[in-house]
Amino acid sequence: MSPSNIGTPDHPVATLDASLAPRLPTSSTTLFTAKKAKNLTFQAIGEALGRDEVAVAALFYGQAKATSADIGALAELLEIPQEQLEAELGEWPDRGRSIDLPPKDPLLYRLFEIMQNYGYAYKAVMNEKFGDGIMSAIAFSTKVEKESDEVGDWVKITLRGKW
Amino acid sequence: MSPSNIGTPDHPVATLDASLAPRLPTSSTTLFTAKKAKNLTFQAIGEALGRDEVAVAALFYGQAKATSADIGALAELLEIPQEQLEAELGEWPDRGRSIDLPPKDPLLYRLFEIMQNYGYAYKAVMNEKFGDGIMSAIAFSTKVEKESDEVGDWVKITLRGKW
Amino acid sequence: MSPSNIGTPDHPVATLDASLAPRLPTSSTTLFTAKKAKNLTFQAIGEALGRDEVAVAALFYGQAKATSADIGALAELLEIPQEQLEAELGEWPDRGRSIDLPPKDPLLYRLFEIMQNYGYAYKAVMNEKFGDGIMSAIAFSTKVEKESDEVGDWVKITLRGKW
Amino acid sequence: MSPSNIGTPDHPVATLDASLAPRLPTSSTTLFTAKKAKNLTFQAIGEALGRDEVAVAALFYGQAKATSADIGALAELLEIPQEQLEAELGEWPDRGRSIDLPPKDPLLYRLFEIMQNYGYAYKAVMNEKFGDGIMSAIAFSTKVEKESDEVGDWVKITLRGKW
Amino acid sequence: MSPSNIGTPDHPVATLDASLAPRLPTSSTTLFTAKKAKNLTFQAIGEALGRDEVAVAALFYGQAKATSADIGALAELLEIPQEQLEAELGEWPDRGRSIDLPPKDPLLYRLFEIMQNYGYAYKAVMNEKFGDGIMSAIAFSTKVEKESDEVGDWVKITLRGKW
Amino acid sequence: MSPSNIGTPDHPVATLDASLAPRLPTSSTTLFTAKKAKNLTFQAIGEALGRDEVAVAALFYGQAKATSADIGALAELLEIPQEQLEAELGEWPDRGRSIDLPPKDPLLYRLFEIMQNYGYAYKAVMNEKFGDGIMSAIAFSTKVEKESDEVGDWVKITLRGKW
Amino acid sequence: MSPSNIGTPDHPVATLDASLAPRLPTSSTTLFTAKKAKNLTFQAIGEALGRDEVAVAALFYGQAKATSADIGALAELLEIPQEQLEAELGEWPDRGRSIDLPPKDPLLYRLFEIMQNYGYAYKAVMNEKFGDGIMSAIAFSTKVEKESDEVGDWVKITLRGKW
Amino acid sequence: MSPSNIGTPDHPVATLDASLAPRLPTSSTTLFTAKKAKNLTFQAIGEALGRDEVAVAALFYGQAKATSADIGALAELLEIPQEQLEAELGEWPDRGRSIDLPPKDPLLYRLFEIMQNYGYAYKAVMNEKFGDGIMSAIAFSTKVEKESDEVGDWVKITLRGKW
Amino acid sequence: MSPSNIGTPDHPVATLDASLAPRLPTSSTTLFTAKKAKNLTFQAIGEALGRDEVAVAALFYGQAKATSADIGALAELLEIPQEQLEAELGEWPDRGRSIDLPPKDPLLYRLFEIMQNYGYAYKAVMNEKFGDGIMSAIAFSTKVEKESDEVGDWVKITLRGKW
Amino acid sequence: MSPSNIGTPDHPVATLDASLAPRLPTSSTTLFTAKKAKNLTFQAIGEALGRDEVAVAALFYGQAKATSADIGALAELLEIPQEQLEAELGEWPDRGRSIDLPPKDPLLYRLFEIMQNYGYAYKAVMNEKFGDGIMSAIAFSTKVEKESDEVGDWVKITLRGKW
DSSP: OOGGGBOBTTBOOOOOOTTTGGGSOHHHHHHHHHHHHHTBOHHHHHHHHTSOHHHHHHHHTTSSOOOHHHHHHHHHHHTOOHHHHHHHTTSOOOTTTTSOSSOOSHHHHHHHHHHHHHHHHHHHHHHHHHOSOOOOSSSEEEEEEEEEETTEEEEEEEEEEEO | OOGGGBOBTTBOOOOOOTTTGGGSOHHHHHHHHHHHHHTBOHHHHHHHHTSOHHHHHHHHTTSSOOOHHHHHHHHHHHTOOHHHHHHHTTSOOOTTTTSOSSOOSHHHHHHHHHHHHHHHHHHHHHHHHHOSOOOOSSSEEEEEEEEEETTEEEEEEEEEEEO | OOGGGBOBTTBOOOOOOTTTGGGSOHHHHHHHHHHHHHTBOHHHHHHHHTSOHHHHHHHHTTSSOOOHHHHHHHHHHHTOOHHHHHHHTTSOOOTTTTSOSSOOSHHHHHHHHHHHHHHHHHHHHHHHHHOSOOOOSSSEEEEEEEEEETTEEEEEEEEEEEO | OOGGGBOBTTBOOOOOOTTTGGGSOHHHHHHHHHHHHHTBOHHHHHHHHTSOHHHHHHHHTTSSOOOHHHHHHHHHHHTOOHHHHHHHTTSOOOTTTTSOSSOOSHHHHHHHHHHHHHHHHHHHHHHHHHOSOOOOSSSEEEEEEEEEETTEEEEEEEEEEEO | OOGGGBOBTTBOOOOOOTTTGGGSOHHHHHHHHHHHHHTBOHHHHHHHHTSOHHHHHHHHTTSSOOOHHHHHHHHHHHTOOHHHHHHHTTSOOOTTTTSOSSOOSHHHHHHHHHHHHHHHHHHHHHHHHHOSOOOOSSSEEEEEEEEEETTEEEEEEEEEEEO | OOGGGBOBTTBOOOOOOTTTGGGSOHHHHHHHHHHHHHTBOHHHHHHHHTSOHHHHHHHHTTSSOOOHHHHHHHHHHHTOOHHHHHHHTTSOOOTTTTSOSSOOSHHHHHHHHHHHHHHHHHHHHHHHHHOSOOOOSSSEEEEEEEEEETTEEEEEEEEEEEO | OOGGGBOBTTBOOOOOOTTTGGGSOHHHHHHHHHHHHHTBOHHHHHHHHTSOHHHHHHHHTTSSOOOHHHHHHHHHHHTOOHHHHHHHTTSOOOTTTTSOSSOOSHHHHHHHHHHHHHHHHHHHHHHHHHOSOOOOSSSEEEEEEEEEETTEEEEEEEEEEEO | OOGGGBOBTTBOOOOOOTTTGGGSOHHHHHHHHHHHHHTBOHHHHHHHHTSOHHHHHHHHTTSSOOOHHHHHHHHHHHTOOHHHHHHHTTSOOOTTTTSOSSOOSHHHHHHHHHHHHHHHHHHHHHHHHHOSOOOOSSSEEEEEEEEEETTEEEEEEEEEEEO | OOGGGBOBTTBOOOOOOTTTGGGSOHHHHHHHHHHHHHTBOHHHHHHHHTSOHHHHHHHHTTSSOOOHHHHHHHHHHHTOOHHHHHHHTTSOOOTTTTSOSSOOSHHHHHHHHHHHHHHHHHHHHHHHHHOSOOOOSSSEEEEEEEEEETTEEEEEEEEEEEO | OOGGGBOBTTBOOOOOOTTTGGGSOHHHHHHHHHHHHHTBOHHHHHHHHTSOHHHHHHHHTTSSOOOHHHHHHHHHHHTOOHHHHHHHTTSOOOTTTTSOSSOOSHHHHHHHHHHHHHHHHHHHHHHHHHOSOOOOSSSEEEEEEEEEETTEEEEEEEEEEEO
8 A cells, every 4th residue: 555545653544533423423433443443544545435535534524425336335445344334324414513613723723714814805706707606515526635845845725616 | 908807787896895894994995996996807906916816805805915016006007096005005914804704695605614514524634644733824825716617617716825 | 556566654665674774785775765765565676677576675685686687677667877776786795694693583583493493304305305415595596475365364485496 | 115205225214313313302213213214205204194294304303293193103104112102202392402503514504594695585575465474483384395307406495384 | 641651850751772772773763752852651652542551662662563543643642743753663673683682781681581490381381281382472462560569569561472 | 180180192291301301400300200100280280289380390490499398299299209309309499501592492482582572661661660670580470371262372471570 | 189089190080981982871971071070089979979989880880870869969069961961861771781791801800700700609608598599689789998908909899789 | 516507408508400510520529419418508617627608619619729628627527538539629620610601590690790780880999999900819708698687688798809 | 213113115013903993992093193103113112111012012902001101201202292192091991802702813813722722731730830829910021022043033922920 | 759740739730620521532531640640740741751841731631742752751651551542642633622712710711811912912013023924823832931039929931933
C-alpha cells in the first residue's frame, strides 16, 4: 500500500471522537472501529471503493447514503459482516446533527469563518454571473487536495454545485 | 465592454441591500452607489483593478482592506473623490458582522449547509493528509467560476489556504 | 372588478406592518403603499400580472425576483414610475430576513407548527417514495385555495417542488 | 404486495434514527422495530389501516394519538402483543419535541425554509381571502404525493386546515 | 363618570411605554395618546364600546382586529378623525411581537411562570377531561376581575377557549 | 367510581412521558406508575385527597410540595409504601424545569401564546384596577373546568392570585 | 452640603449612559440631566426625599413607581416643571429591560455571579429556615452601605424580603 | 439538638435533587446522602464546623473549597470515611455550573430578578460611594437571617464584598 | 515624531467603526475623531499621557475611567475643549458592551479561541500554583509588544493580575 | 521532588471534574487518574517531558496533540501501558468543546472578561503596530508565571503568536 494509505504512530488514521459518537448513527462507530483496526486512511478506502475520499468520510459520519455496491465493498475491505452493515447503513441519513454552530474546533471554525466573511461576496458575484437562483448543496461534489510550494503546504478545497 | 461587465434590466448589477447598510462601514454605501451609477459588475471592476472579482466584492462589503493602489484605481474608475475614499477605506476592517448565523437567505444558507454537512469529513481528510494543524482563513484566496454542460450551469468555488 | 379584488372597511386589503418595513427592501414600502391607494387585493394584482397571488405577495415582501415584464405590469397597474420600480426591484433578493424563528404571530406560528409536528413524518414518507434526496425549495411553486363545506371554510395550501 | 410496499436493499424502508429515539416515546422504538422486521413501507401500513401514510408516520413518531382500532390493526399487522401496544400508545402525545428548530437535516430544512420565505405572503393572502383568523393545525389533514413529468419527479405536499 | 373610569395623580391611566412603541403598529401610539388626553381607563372605554376591557387593551396593543363599529365608537369617544383610525387600524394584526420571551417585567413574568409551573398539570387534566386535542387560543375570551377579602385584593383571570 | 374517575382504552388516564422523566424528581415516576396501575384520573385522586385536581397534577409533576396528610392519603390510595413516598417527596421542589420555553407541544404552546398575546393587556388593566404591584404566583390557586354548549366543549381556566 | 452629596472632577456624580437611554423611559433622561446640572449624588437626593438612595436610583432608572409626593419633591429639588415630571413619571413601570442577561459590565456581572454561585445554597438554607415558599422581590427593600477597616473598603448590600 | 437542627416530616432537611446531581461533583451526592441519613439541617452542620450555614451549603453544592479541617469535621459528623471525603473534595471547584440562567425555580428566579431590577441602581450608588471599581465576589461573605414581625416572616440576605 | 506615531496612507491610524459607535459612549466618537484629525497612533498618545497604549485604547473605547490628569492631557494633545471632555468622560464606564460574544471579527475571535482552548489548562495550572482563588481582572495590567525574528513578526500579549 | 511538584492535603493536585469527563476524550480520564495516583502537579510532569506545564495541561484536556515522544514519556512517568495511551491519544483532537461560552466558573470567566473588555483595544493597537492581519492561535505558545511582591501574588500570563 502507498504510504498515505496507512497510519503511523506520528500520523495516525482518523478515528471517531468518543464524545461525538452518541450524536451519530450506529454505523459510524462500526465503520470507524474497523477502519482503525485495519489502520486505513480515507484515501485508501476511497481508492478501494472508487469514490472520492471526502465522500467516503461523509458516509462514515452518516452524512451520505451508501449504495448496495458501497456496502458490499466496505464489508469486504473492512471485514464487517455484510448483513450487519446493510442493517446499520439502511437508515435514511438524518444529516448535519454532528456539528455545533458555530463550531468550536479551530479547524472547523476556519471553514465557517470563510463563509461568514465571504458570504455576501459570493452571493453578489454568483448573482451577477448566474442571475437569481441558488447553488445546489445536493447535486454537488467536493474534494480536498494538497499543494506544496516553497512557502509550505496549501489546502485546496473545491465545491462544485448545480445552479 | 464585454457583456458580463455591465448590467441589463433583466440581469442587473449587484447593489447593496438597504437593510444591510447600517451593519457595514460607510465605504460600502459609497462604493455600491457608484457601482450602480456606472452599472458595472464585479468582474468589470476586478479586471480594472487587476484583482479577482470575489476579492473586490469582499472589499465592497468591508471584509477586506484596500491598498493605496486599490483606492486610487477605484476612485478613478468609479469617479469618487480620492480623498473621500481614502478616509472611508482608512479604517481597519471589523469583519464578519454583516451576516447572521445561520443565514436565512437560501443561497447563503446553502454555503453554510455544505460546511455543516461536510465539516467533520473535511477535518478527517485534512488530518490524514496534513497531520495536526489548521487551514488558514487569512493566508487564503478564493474564486468563483461558471461551468456549463448539457445538464446546465455549475458553480465552482475554490478555497485555497495555507496549512 | 370582482368583489374579492378590492378592499372594504371590514375586509381591508393587506398592507405593510410599519415595524416590519425596516427589515424589507425599499420596494416593499413602495408597492404596498400603491396597493393600498388602489385598494387592490393580491388576487386582483395576480390576475393583472398573470401570476399566482402567493407569488405576487412574495414579490411584494422582497422574497422573489421580478422580471422586466412584472415590473412593467406593476408600474402600469399601480401607477408607479417605471424607472423607480426598476431601480428598487433591481436588487437581488436577500430572502427570509422578514420573519422571526419561531414566529410569534399565531397564523405564522401554525405553519411552523405543522412542519415541526410532521417534519420527520414527511421525511420518512418522502424517503420511502423517492429514495435519498431533497425536495427543492427553489424549483418550487405554491398556492393557497379556499374550500367551503357545511362545517365552514378550509384553507388548502399546496407545495410542489422538484425532487 | 405492491412493489412500493416493501423495502429493497437499495430502497430500504424508513427506520428510526438511534440518536432520535431517546426524544420519542417508547412506542416509537417498538413500532419502527416491528416495521423493519416486516420490511413494510408506510404506504403498506397505511393501506392496511385505512389511513393516509403521513398520518401513520406521524403516529409512529408519537405526534398523533392512536385509536383502539388503530392499535388493534397495528398489533395484528406488525405482530406486536396488543397489550404492550395499548400500554405504550396509551400516553397522551407530547408533540413536537423530536425536531430541532431550525432543523439541520437538508430535507427538513427545506420545509422550514419554505415557511420562512413564504410566511408573510401566505398570511397576507389568507387575510385577504378569509379575513382575520388562523388556519387550524389540529382540524387538519395533510398528504404527500409523487408526480412525474419529463423533467423528473415532483413532490406535492397538501396542507388542509379549518379556518 | 365612575371613579375607576378616570386617572388620578396617584393612580394614572395606563399609557404606552416609549421604548415599546416601535414594535407596535402606528395605531397604538394614536390610541394611547388620545386615551391619555381624555384620561380614560380601559374600563371606561370598554363600557363605551360594549366590550370587555381586556379585549379593548389587546386592541390598543395591536393584538386584536377592530370592527367598523369599534372604529366608529373609538373615533367618537377619543376624538380621533375616523378616517385616520380606519387607515391605521385597517392592517391585519401581526400579533405577539410586543413581548420578550421570557419577559423581564415582574408582573408579565409571573403570568409566564404560572404557565411554566402548571403547564404539564393543565395538559394532563385537560387530556383526562377532554381527550386528545387542544384548547383554542383564537375562539377564546378572557377577563380580569378584582376580588377583595380580609387578606387584601385578589386578581382573578379567566381564560375560556373552545376545545 | 364515577366514569370520569377511571381510564378506558379510548380515553386512558394521563401517564408520564418517558422522555420527560429524567427532568423530574423520582417521586414523579413512582406516582405516575401507581396511578396507571390503579387506572385513576386526577379527578379521582383529587376527590380522595380533598384537593383540586390541578393541584394534584402539579404535585405529581414535582411542582408542588406535599404535606404529611397528602403523603399519607396518596400512600393509601395508590398502595405505595408510605416510607418510600415520604423519602421521595421529602425534597424541596426545584420547580419549572420540566418545560421548554417556548414549549413545542401544541397544547402547551397555546397557553403561552395567550400570555404572549395578552401580556401587556393584562398588565395595563391590572395596573389600572390595582395600581403598581404584581399578582402573586405563589399565594395562588387555579382550576380547570369543562363547559359544554351547542357549539361544543369549552375549557375554562381560572387563575386567582393575591395582589 | 456634605462632601458625599456633590460631585467633584475626580469623583463625578452618576449620569445616564447614552447608549442605555433608548431602553429606558423618557423620565430617566429628564431626571439624570437635571441631576447632573445640579451635580447631586443619589445620597443627596435620597436625603431630600426621605428615601433610601438605592430606591431613588431605581426610580431614576424607571424600575420603581414614584408617588405624588416623590414627584413634587423631585420637581422642586431638581427644578424640573412639575407638570412635565407628572406626565413622564405617570407611566406604570415596565421593569427590568435595561439590563442584559448575563450582564457584561464587570460590576453588574459580579452581582449575578454571586447569585449564580450561591443560588442553590440560599434556596436550601431558606427552605430549611422557612419551609416551602419564596422570598418576595416586591414586598422588598434593599440598601448599600460602605464599611472600612484596615484592609480597605467593603460594600455591604442588604436584601430584605417578605417570605 | 435544637429544633431547627433536625428535620421533621413536615419540615424535612434539604436534600439533593436527583436531576441536578449529574451537574455536580461526586462529593455533593456523598454529602447530601449522609446529611439526609443524619437528618441534619445546614444550621446544625454549620454550628458543628464553626462556619456560616450558607458557606456550608455552598460547599455541599461544590461551589466552595473545603479545608483539611472542614473535611475532618464533616467526616466525623456525617460518618463518612475521611479518605473518601478527602479524595472527593480534593478537586478544585468548577463553580456555577449547577444553575440555569435565567433560573426557572421561582425562588431562585426572585434572586436574579432583584439583581435585574436593581442592577444599575446598585452600580450608580456604588460608583458614587466608592468611585470606579468593583465589588469582589471572592473576598466575600454572605448570610441569610430570619426576622419576624406582626406581618409575618422576612428573609434578610447580606452580601459583603471587598471593593 | 517617530514613524510609529503617525498614520500613513498604507498604514492608517485606528479609527472608530461607524456601526460600533452607537454602542459606545459619546466620548468615543469625540476622541477617535480628534485622533484621526491629528493622525496619531495610540503609541503617540500613550507616550504623551505617560500610560501604556493598550490602556489608552481601552479608555477611547469607554472601557476604562479617565483621571482628571488624563482628561487635561487629552484635551491639550487632541485640541478638544476641556469642558466637553470632562462632561463626556464624567460617566462611570458601562464596560464590555462593545463586543459580541463570540466575536465575528477574525482577530477578536482568535483571542477568544485561545481562552476557549486553554481555559481549563490555565485554571488547572493556576490552582496548582496558587491554590483556590481567582486572577483579578481589575487589579490588572496588560500590554502588547512586537517581536521579530527570521520567521517574521510575533505578537506578545502580557496579562498580569492580582491573585 | 520539589515541593511544587506534589500535592498535599490542603493543596491537592488538579484532577478531572467528573461532570466534565463526558465532553472530553477517553485519554483525559486515563491521564488525570494516573496523575492523581502519582500525586503529581503539571509542573512535575512538564519538567519530566521537557514541555511547558500549560501545554501539558492542554494535552491532558484533549486540546493538543501528543507526539510519539510525549506518549512514551507519559506512559513511563505515569505507569500507563504505552499501547493504551497510543490508542487513546491517537485521535486528532476535536478542540474547544470542554468549555461553555461564556464560562460560569469565576476563574474562567475572568479570562473571557479580559478579552471582552480589552478586545477592541488589542485590535486597534495591533492594527497600528502590525497593519492588517491576525495573530495566530496555532503558531502560538503561552505560559503562566507566579510573581510576588509586598502586595501579594500576581499571575502573569503570556500569549505569543505569529502575526
